[in-house]
Amino acid sequence: MAYANRISDLARTLAQYPTTVTVMGNKVDVRTKEQLATLSAETTKLEALAAEGDSAIASGTCKDPSGLSSRLNFNASQISSLLTAFAAQDTERLKSMSIISKQKFDGYAKNRLSAEKRFADEVSQLLTQEAKTVSGLGKSETGKPDVKPDTKPESPSTPKPEDPVKPQPSKIPTMQDTISALPGYLRTTIPEIVKKYDDAALSMQSKSYADAAIKLGTNSNEAVRIYVVMAFTYGPEFLAPSTKIGWVNDIINNSQLGTIDQRILILRNAVEMRRKLDLPILDAA
Numbered sequence: 001m002a003y004a005n006r007i008s009d010l011a012r013t014l015a016q017y018p019t020t021v022t023v024m025g026n027k028v029d030v031r032t033k034e035q036l037a038t039l040s041a042e043t044t045k046l047e048a049l050a051a052e053g054d055s056a057i058a059s060g061t062c063k064d065p066s067g068l069s070s071r072l073n074f075n076a077s078q079i080s081s082l083l084t085a086f087a088a089q090d091t092e093r094l095k096s097m098s099i100i101s102k103q104k105f106d107g108y109a110k111n112r113l114s115a116e117k118r119f120a121d122e123v124s125q126l127l128t129q130e131a132k133t134v135s136g137l138g139k140s141e142t143g144k145p146d147v148k149p150d151t152k153p154e155s156p157s158t159p160k161p162e163d164p165v166k167p168q169p170s171k172i173p174t175m176q177d178t179i180s181a182l183p184g185y186l187r188t189t190i191p192e193i194v195k196k197y198d199d200a201a202l203s204m205q206s207k208s209y210a211d212a213a214i215k216l217g218t219n220s221n222e223a224v225r226i227y228v229v230m231a232f233t234y235g236p237e238f239l240a241p242s243t244k245i246g247w248v249n250d251i252i253n254n255s256q257l258g259t260i261d262q263r264i265l266i267l268r269n270a271v272e273m274r275r276k277l278d279l280p281i282l283d284a285a
Contacts, residue, residue, distance in 0.1 A: 072131035081269035217260035
């Protein structure tokens with residue numbers, strides 16, 4: 001399967017759905033020009049990433065199968081996160097509508113919005129499937145000369161070169177390794193936010209947030225790091241299951257979005273998307 005072509009086909013199908021509706025004689029955008037431009041740019045980026053995976057799959061090898069697989073997995077939820085951010089924009093954009101007009105708008109816009117949801121789900125499935133395929137590829141070796149059979153008789157006076165020492169496989173960091181490295185990671189990632197902490201206090205607080213992430217159900221090192229960064233940035237209540245922030249609650253408590261690890265990734269993507277669109281992060285709506 002050519003995953004990039006499939007995403008392109010899905011995007012063309014979505015483009016056939018109207019982006020405006022007429023409500024009581026007035027034309028209303030289901031999707032604004034700015035939203036459509038953002039969606040198009042995100043889709044183009046995902047097509048390029050999928051094409052990178054297609055090339056690796058076609059050749060049967062990849063320079064960094066683990067890294068490419070991780071990028072595919074990470075970006076699988078990007079369209080869903082974008083639509084979540086759009087929904088927040090639409091709530092603000094359409095709040096001046098009367099109840100009757102809003103009901104009519106919702107009815108007229110249903111086909112387009114349902115098509116967007118299907119598009120997001122199918123793109124996510126494609127990238128997740130491609131990530132799984134890429135992760136099983138062999139790692140290509142670069143800079144290695146072609147090996148040709150030597151037809152000349154071997155000279156007895158020529159010593160054979162010793163086999164080079166093979167590097168040991170890199171150690172996969174444990175969760176404890178990740179937690180221990182958090183203070184340095186935070187000072188690099190969010191220096192302005194953690195500068196008020198001395199080393200001992202930062203170590204203690206980061207471990208406390210990491211423990212909270214694990215208690216919530218995170219299993220991956222990446223999800224723990226993301227949780228801790230967001231806890232320092234927005235406060236631990238931001239990520240609590242009892243959060244009062246509606247859009248966060250819709251992600252963190254929605255088991256249909258996947259595991260806690262996957263929901264943390266989706267939440268991080270949604271935060272980044274809201275920043276791009278100048279939407280409030282800590283707004284309760």
